[in-house]
Amino acid sequence: MKNKFGISKNVFVLGLVSFFNDVASEMIYPIVPIFLTSVLGAPVAIVGLIEGIAESTASILKVVSGWLSDKFQRRKPFVVAGYSFSAISKMILSLAFSWPFVLIARFIDRFGKGTRTSARDALIAESSENSVRGRAFGFYRALDTLGAVVGPMIALLAIHFLGNNFRLIFFLAFIPAFMGILLLLFFVKEKKKEANPSSTFRFNWHKLDPSFKIFLLISFIFALGNSSDAFLILRAQNLGLSLTLVVLAYILFNFTYAIFSIPAGIISDKIGPKKVLLAGFLLFSAVYLFFGLVHSSLFLWLLFPVYGLYMALTEGVGKAYISNLVP
Numbered sequence: 001m002k003n004k005f006g007i008s009k010n011v012f013v014l015g016l017v018s019f020f021n022d023v024a025s026e027m028i029y030p031i032v033p034i035f036l037t038s039v040l041g042a043p044v045a046i047v048g049l050i051e052g053i054a055e056s057t058a059s060i061l062k063v064v065s066g067w068l069s070d071k072f073q074r075r076k077p078f079v080v081a082g083y084s085f086s087a088i089s090k091m092i093l094s095l096a097f098s099w100p101f102v103l104i105a106r107f108i109d110r111f112g113k114g115t116r117t118s119a120r121d122a123l124i125a126e127s128s129e130n131s132v133r134g135r136a137f138g139f140y141r142a143l144d145t146l147g148a149v150v151g152p153m154i155a156l157l158a159i160h161f162l163g164n165n166f167r168l169i170f171f172l173a174f175i176p177a178f179m180g181i182l183l184l185l186f187f188v189k190e191k192k193k194e195a196n197p198s199s200t201f202r203f204n205w206h207k208l209d210p211s212f213k214i215f216l217l218i219s220f221i222f223a224l225g226n227s228s229d230a231f232l233i234l235r236a237q238n239l240g241l242s243l244t245l246v247v248l249a250y251i252l253f254n255f256t257y258a259i260f261s262i263p264a265g266i267i268s269d270k271i272g273p274k275k276v277l278l279a280g281f282l283l284f285s286a287v288y289l290f291f292g293l294v295h296s297s298l299f300l301w302l303l304f305p306v307y308g309l310y311m312a313l314t315e316g317v318g319k320a321y322i323s324n325l326v327p
Contacts, residue, residue, distance in 0.1 A: 013187045018180070019143045019180070021147065025151065027155045028173050030250040033233050051228035054110040061113075061115055074190070078115055080181065087181060092105040094171035141262075142261040156248070211325055232307070260309055261315070273324075276313050
């Protein structure tokens, strides 16, 4: 069932689920690097270690969970499990009194992301017609990122009323995460399909679409130059922004990301995703260049929203592009 915008009920509810999960995640994400370095006294290298382990966990698991989801022809159980792991990680983070606890919490959070992402994207694709997949993924990314705007705003209020009680803020983040899981359990429906027991876990490069091969290669090269957003947050602090202003800059980034996600998806449906992705990659290069060159925090109020525009042009559009290249 679709509404007048061509968005199915499943896509709409998954967007809401992601909204609540991102409210939870982004309540804590912009303050975790500062919590690590200022409260727990961890060096910046430890921030890099934690983020590297966390993100690589998510990346590796996306392959395995995606294959298992195809094998059993089930999407929803993986999505439920993934969001549940991420919710539990908030509770663990609230108990952190040394950086290894933060590592464990981030590992479980990204374990959840790796478990759910491929199955969730497949469910969005299966719930959308080919002609509006860019719009569907753009809509999903918009709601997801709207949560990333609301989350830091709640964090700002919590910082104001609770002082710098980071652990209590981490604990409160569990509430919206749990709300998202309830929505997922009761309102997302999946059509039953026959399992594919003969499916084996192997990667056949030769059988892949040539365009998908090129996309994978470009994505790999691009990822080598990418880094965690945690370092942009620490760079903002390094240039003199207070904790409140760092969170505000991060809100500006996510707000730009949210408002441009749907237009980016609609444009990609009309002119093709490759042109939109290219524009996004060029913006990324410019943003990182200037993050390294500038010496005044004033420039950050331009760089963070431009970085949000890059995300809008690449995240949902890239997934829509892949869904059209691979069955």
